[in-house]
Amino acid sequence: MAEGKRRMERKTRGYGSFPKPIQKRFAKTTKKTMLKYKCTECGHIVQGKGMRLKKVEVARG
Secondary structure: OOHHHHHHHHHOOOOOOOOOOOOOOOOOOOEEEOOEEEOOOOOOEEEOOOEEEOOOOOOOO
8 A cells, every 4th residue: 555545545544535635616816817929920929927916908109
């Protein structure tokens, strides 16, 4: 038997369930958004840093 399975059985022996509560809902309210910058001449795409945003609005100016 694998070491992780043995450890988990040892932890849950007296409880009849998991030793810690299992998370049922998402902890994060937003997802990470990646900004992709594309070169107009050669078409090369560079990904920017991912950031957490609720709403993304791209404006050309």
